Amino acid sequence: MTLDSYFEVFESLSFQVQFSVLSGIQSVKRALARDETVTALMAELAAHPRLVAKVFERIRRLLPLTADATDLSYDESIVAYLYCLKRHDMNLAGRASRLIWDTGGLLWSCWLSYEIIEFIRQIEDSLDFASDAGGDSVSLSFAEKRELVDYRSYAATNHFNVAANHKEFAYPVEFSIAS
Amino acid sequence: MALRYFGEQKPVFARSGWEIPQPDPEILRQHQQSEDLVRIRTVEAVDAVSQSAESKAEIRSVSNHLYDCVGMVFANRRAWIDIQHLGEILRNDGYYRVRRDELTAGDIVVYSRDKSYEHVGVVTSVHPSLGNIPNIRVLSKWGKVGEVEHGLADVPYYLGEPSEFWSERVPHDIRQLFRGL
Numbered sequence: 001m002t003l004d005s006y007f008e009v010f011e012s013l014s015f016q017v018q019f020s021v022l023s024g025i026q027s028v029k030r031a032l033a034r035d036e037t038v039t040a041l042m043a044e045l046a047a048h049p050r051l052v053a054k055v056f057e058r059i060r061r062l063l064p065l066t067a068d069a070t071d072l073s074y075d076e077s078i079v080a081y082l083y084c085l086k087r088h089d090m091n092l093a094g095r096a097s098r099l100i101w102d103t104g105g106l107l108w109s110c111w112l113s114y115e116i117i118e119f120i121r122q123i124e125d126s127l128d129f130a131s132d133a134g135g136d137s138v139s140l141s142f143a144e145k146r147e148l149v150d151y152r153s154y155a156a157t158n159h160f161n162v163a164a165n166h167k168e169f170a171y172p173v174e175f176s177i178a179s
Numbered sequence: 180m181a182l183r184y185f186g187e188q189k190p191v192f193a194r195s196g197w198e199i200p201q202p203d204p205e206i207l208r209q210h211q212q213s214e215d216l217v218r219i220r221t222v223e224a225v226d227a228v229s230q231s232a233e234s235k236a237e238i239r240s241v242s243n244h245l246y247d248c249v250g251m252v253f254a255n256r257r258a259w260i261d262i263q264h265l266g267e268i269l270r271n272d273g274y275y276r277v278r279r280d281e282l283t284a285g286d287i288v289v290y291s292r293d294k295s296y297e298h299v300g301v302v303t304s305v306h307p308s309l310g311n312i313p314n315i316r317v318l319s320k321w322g323k324v325g326e327v328e329h330g331l332a333d334v335p336y337y338l339g340e341p342s343e344f345w346s347e348r349v350p351h352d353i354r355q356l357f358r359g360l
Contacts, residue, residue, distance in 0.1 A: 013219075013220075013223055014223065014227065016220070017220050017223045017224050017227065017324070017335075018224075018227070018335060018336065018337055019337070020220055020224070020321075020322055020323045020324055021224055021321035021322040021323070021324055021334075021335045021337065021338060022297070022322045022337060022338070023247040023248050023249060023261065023262040023297070023298060023322055024202075024247070024261035024262050024263060025202075025261075026261070026262075026263055027262055027295075027297055027337070030292075030293075030295060030297075031337040034337075073212055073216055101209070104209045104211070105209065105210070105211045105212075106209065106210065107206070107207075107209070107210040107212075107245075107323060110206055110209040110210070111202065111206045114203065114205065114206050
């Protein structure tokens with residue numbers, strides 16, 4: 001299937017309705033994990049990582065349409081895209097989550113965005129704490145700051161994936177950059 | 180983050196007195212959907228369910244107020260209660276397991292998929308039908324869409340299959356004792 005074909009399926013009424021009948025974000029995530037189209041898109045993104053940015057772009061294009069929804073709110077399409085994004089690129093998933101949250105009006109998408117934003121915040125707080133505890137907060141050079149930012153991004157993605165593959169968002173984040 | 184304020188979220192208490200956790204109010208405040216959208220989606224969801232002629236699913240009500248199946252059964256259509264709290268509510272609020280052939284109106288049907296609770300509904304009627312399998316009708320709220328009265332197993336795929344039956348009615352033998360008083 002081409003990426004456009006996936007978009008067509010994800011944005012169809014029948015796809016949206018099957019996830020709109022569920023009773024909580026955990027149920028939605030379980031259903032998305034079982035859905036054949038979603039798992040196929042995730043495999044496609046794993047094989048062709050450059051497509052991840054196009055999924056992010058698709059979320060950006062759909063968000064303005066949600067306010068004028070008649071029979072399609074795109075909530076379930078967007079949450080499915082976001083679910084795929086967070087498995088492949090935590091940085092983009094975080095950016096998409098902030099866009100979704102600021103747009104508002106949606107349920108599942110806002111709920112998953114909230115979890116992702118909270119998760120990233122926990123990791124950042126944890127890294128800040130580790131940084132402060134190590135006493136290395138004084139006068140970092142530009143190169144050192146750049147390295148720290150890259151390291152945080154890498155750590156956040158890895159830590160998120162580890163958590164996502166076990167019991168999502170259930171573990172306290174412990175991280176140290178002192179070593 | 181820009182938030183719309185729809186009033187303070189009120190706590191929901193189980194019958195046994197503990198406060199049932201609700202989703203973060205910031206999430207629920209974000210949600211908006213028109214009644215038309217709910218109606219269209221409810222019709223689509225009902226049409227997608229495979230149903231026999233005698234157990235046709237019927238839409239009971241459509242509302243854009245946010246409550247789910249657990250909120251319909253245990254909080255009088257006034258709250259969104261995540262399905263993950265269902266087991267705790269049933270265990271702490273005096274419900275006990277019954278067999279399928281013991282079901283009567285008012286009992287609870289729990290739907291599961293891969294051992295996870297996914298949905299809950301209330302039995303509205305049990306009628307004898309052809310053969311020995313009674314025609315059991317259930318009322319349940321399908322997530323963000325409307326309330327539907329349907330046959331026991333006629334729910335959307337991701338809501339699972341009827342797996343457990345619960346009741347809090349006085350057992351039959353005790354009812355006999357009450358009659359003697």
